[in-house]
Amino acid sequence: SSTVAYRASVLHFTGDPSATQQSHEYYEDGVLLVGADGKVKAAGPAATILANNPYVPVVDLRGRLIVPGFIDSHVHYPQTEMIGSFGEQLLEWLNTYTFPTESQFGNKTYALGVAKVFVNELVKNGTTTALVMATVHPESVDALFEEAAKRNMRIIAGKVMMDRNAPDNLLDTPATSYADSKTLINRWHKRGRALYAVTPRFAPTSTPEQLTMAGKLLQEYPDVYMHTHMSENKSEIAWVQELFPASNGYLDVYNSFGLSRKRSVYAHGVHLREDELASLAHTGSAIAFCPTSNLFLGSGLFDLQAAERHGVKVGMGTDVGAGTSFSALRTMGEAYKVIQLHKAFADDPSTKKPLTALKSFYLSTLGAARALDLDDKIGSFKVGNEADFVVLNPNATELLKFRSARATTLEEKLFVLQTLGDDRTVERTYIMGKRQ
Numbered sequence: 001s002s003t004v005a006y007r008a009s010v011l012h013f014t015g016d017p018s019a020t021q022q023s024h025e026y027y028e029d030g031v032l033l034v035g036a037d038g039k040v041k042a043a044g045p046a047a048t049i050l051a052n053n054p055y056v057p058v059v060d061l062r063g064r065l066i067v068p069g070f071i072d073s074h075v076h077y078p079q080t081e082m083i084g085s086f087g088e089q090l091l092e093w094l095n096t097y098t099f100p101t102e103s104q105f106g107n108k109t110y111a112l113g114v115a116k117v118f119v120n121e122l123v124k125n126g127t128t129t130a131l132v133m134a135t136v137h138p139e140s141v142d143a144l145f146e147e148a149a150k151r152n153m154r155i156i157a158g159k160v161m162m163d164r165n166a167p168d169n170l171l172d173t174p175a176t177s178y179a180d181s182k183t184l185i186n187r188w189h190k191r192g193r194a195l196y197a198v199t200p201r202f203a204p205t206s207t208p209e210q211l212t213m214a215g216k217l218l219q220e221y222p223d224v225y226m227h228t229h230m231s232e233n234k235s236e237i238a239w240v241q242e243l244f245p246a247s248n249g250y251l252d253v254y255n256s257f258g259l260s261r262k263r264s265v266y267a268h269g270v271h272l273r274e275d276e277l278a279s280l281a282h283t284g285s286a287i288a289f290c291p292t293s294n295l296f297l298g299s300g301l302f303d304l305q306a307a308e309r310h311g312v313k314v315g316m317g318t319d320v321g322a323g324t325s326f327s328a329l330r331t332m333g334e335a336y337k338v339i340q341l342h343k344a345f346a347d348d349p350s351t352k353k354p355l356t357a358l359k360s361f362y363l364s365t366l367g368a369a370r371a372l373d374l375d376d377k378i379g380s381f382k383v384g385n386e387a388d389f390v391v392l393n394p395n396a397t398e399l400l401k402f403r404s405a406r407a408t409t410l411e412e413k414l415f416v417l418q419t420l421g422d423d424r425t426v427e428r429t430y431i432m433g434k435r436q
């Protein structure tokens, strides 16, 4: 292989659209130049790059849009088989559907089968990196990392730590969760593109002794991730207060065990207080905003503007299988609706702004990379970054084509893609410059 020029419209972000005017680079007739090492050599106008690289083979994708591979900041691979389970909100949904499903993943062969389907779905939807919860079984983590390694995919994942309030066959102990996590960190963290996340499921399913062990792991391995759920559902929040009566709210439970720092990612954060948002910003922790899940489980409406006001890092997540789609485009489309509803229910709707398409594409690429502390490697076409990218076709369906033809500005084109797009819109997915 050698350097290759991909010619199409090219878009990527250099900053947060809500924080700066100069948030992105867009080349209507552009080229993404990818080296033989699978890294970005340049992104810019086709005329300039092709003139400077006359002997480089060109892949002509004109009429399409190239963007960085999407990043899913929170997803459960074992829940692939239970998307769309009817009728319950969080706590009942866990007991009725999730725990029985996850109990199958002690079987490595079974786990490998689901991991394969999961990784294929990511690729089909243009998602090239994900922060993934496995199950309590160490085998489930091996299965996912093995499948991801076949595609050289940058995956962050970890074994769920869970020692109470779940069926017996899904429980570990403080000691085994510590030992098993440690073994998995040594086996997988930084092996190829794999990264490890210490993963207490959420406060209700861990004893204080287990959360202490999670904190100990983070002390011993400062560059691994911490991945959990927080403040998703009102009954969940009340339960946490009962289980940890001395705590000053949900985040304080995690803070008191030393779990909040850079590379700590909290899924949801739908019902956080102002002081909790300030604390997250202060510790450098991030929130995964999971709109399809929050709507599906009836959890609530995330306040993106409040998180922004406090300077909390936010990435977009699907949260499959409470989330209803693997598609980053579908997730952006639903995020827009969540923010619309949030405005409808706000004390003073006039202070609330709609979510722009530029912002949601940012949250699914560079914003998520920043939330995951990976923006020096992925999330944009900065020179030297790993060339994970997708080719979107705005004419993929009859309706998209009809509607796209009437979209003139970049913002309009992106908004149409996120409103009508899905896996059919993702024409190609490349990982480290290799077509999948």
Ligand code: GUN
Pocket (backbone or CB within 6 Å): 076, 090, 094, 098, 201, 202, 229, 232, 293, 319, 322
């Ligand atoms: N909180 C604890 N576990 C889960 C889970 O599997 N999915 C969601 N959405 N929330 C959780």
Ligand code: FE
Pocket (backbone or CB within 6 Å): 074, 075, 076, 229, 267, 319, 322
């Ligand atoms: Fe989740």
